[in-house]
Amino acid sequence: MFLKVASSIAIVVCCTLLGMHMAFRYKQRIYNIRVLQSILANLETEIVYYSTFLSQAIRNSIKALDGDWKTFFAEVADILENKKEYSLTEAWAKSLNKIQKSPYIGKVELDIMYRFGLQLGSSDRQNQQKYFKIVQQQLKTEEENARQLHLRYGKMYRSLGLLLGLGIAIILF
Amino acid sequence: MEETKVNIDIIFKIAAIGILVAVVNHVLIRAGRDEIAMLTTLTGVVIVLLMVVNLINDLFNSVRSIFRLY
Numbered sequence: 001m002f003l004k005v006a007s008s009i010a011i012v013v014c015c016t017l018l019g020m021h022m023a024f025r026y027k028q029r030i031y032n033i034r035v036l037q038s039i040l041a042n043l044e045t046e047i048v049y050y051s052t053f054l055s056q057a058i059r060n061s062i063k064a065l066d067g068d069w070k071t072f073f074a075e076v077a078d079i080l081e082n083k084k085e086y087s088l089t090e091a092w093a094k095s096l097n098k099i100q101k102s103p104y105i106g107k108v109e110l111d112i113m114y115r116f117g118l119q120l121g122s123s124d125r126q127n128q129q130k131y132f133k134i135v136q137q138q139l140k141t142e143e144e145n146a147r148q149l150h151l152r153y154g155k156m157y158r159s160l161g162l163l164l165g166l167g168i169a170i171i172l173f
Numbered sequence: 174m175e176e177t178k179v180n181i182d183i184i185f186k187i188a189a190i191g192i193l194v195a196v197v198n199h200v201l202i203r204a205g206r207d208e209i210a211m212l213t214t215l216t217g218v219v220i221v222l223l224m225v226v227n228l229i230n231d232l233f234n235s236v237r238s239i240f241r242l243y
Contacts, residue, residue, distance in 0.1 A: 156204035163197050170189045171220060 008173060012165035019161015026150035026157075028104040033143045035067040036109065037136060044132040048125050054088065055080040072099045072113075092117030106146065112138050183228070187221050 042061030046052050052060065058077040062070045072095050079091040086094070096114055099105060112135060119131045194217035201210035237243065 152204055156200055156206075159200050160197065163193055163200070167190065167193045167197070170186060170193065173186070 004173065008169040011169050011172070012162070015165025015168065016162045019157050019159070019164070022157040022161065023154040025103050026146065026154045029106055030143060030146045030150060032067050032069055032104050033106075033109060033139055033146055035065050036069045036113075037139050037143070039065060039069055039073060040132060040135060040139070044129065048129050048132075054121060068099060068102045068105055072096070075099075088121050089118060092120070106142070108142050108145075109139070112142070180228075183224060187224065190217055190221055193217075 039061050043057060046057035046061055047054075050057070055077045058073050058080075062073045075095040075098060076088075076091050079086050079094065080088065093114070096110060096117070100110060116131065116135045120128070123131075194214060197213050198210045201207070201213060
């Protein structure tokens with residue numbers, strides 16, 4: 001009897017944690033998009049006004065931030081500094097591939113950043129500034145979308161986890 | 174005596190499953206996933222049927238033996 005109760009409690013707790021994790025993904029995605037926006041804002045200043053080298057500009061702009069996109073940009077800067085045979089586009093695509101599997105990053109941001117990588121460093125300052133503006137706008141829209149998804153599904157996953165745990169416990173009891 | 178106890182148990186179980194499925198259904202509909210809500214309801218019905226199928230079999234057997242319909 002004691003074993004039964006203990007295992008039921010374990011099932012319920014595990015399922016609740018799983019549901020909370022699923023809900024947390026939505027929240028973390030919003031956070032990641034916000035971080036990406038500030039990284040890009042910093043990068044824009046570095047490129048357009050200071051004209052630093054790209055790897056150094058990236059290092060400067062991710063300094064005070066964290067999250068999944070920081071690893072991405074650090075990776076790009078690493079590749080640019082250490083392996084001279086890579087072009088920026090290749091470094092960008094390679095790092096994007098690496099970060100792709102993170103559960104806290106949506107496909108839309110990946111697409112936006114992939115297209116941005118093709119244009120980064122391919123034209124003069126005014127044009128670069130335009131690209132930065134476009135990306136910021138797209139990211140803002142995506143942040144709004146992510147926020148709505150979080151409102152809609154975050155709560156659902158949290159309660160579904162608990163309820164499914166209870167269901168399994170009752171059926172097995 | 175043992176038989177009745179088991180039956181009472183299964184009734185409570187079915188009631189609990191019914192309440193749970195109702196709540197899950199409500200949550201899913203509120204989140205706008207009507208198809209999955211439908212699927213959960215169906216799953217609940219199937220699970221309860223699987224639990225009850227033996228009892229229904231017993232019932233039919235009893236009816237047959239009472240009215241001598243072999």
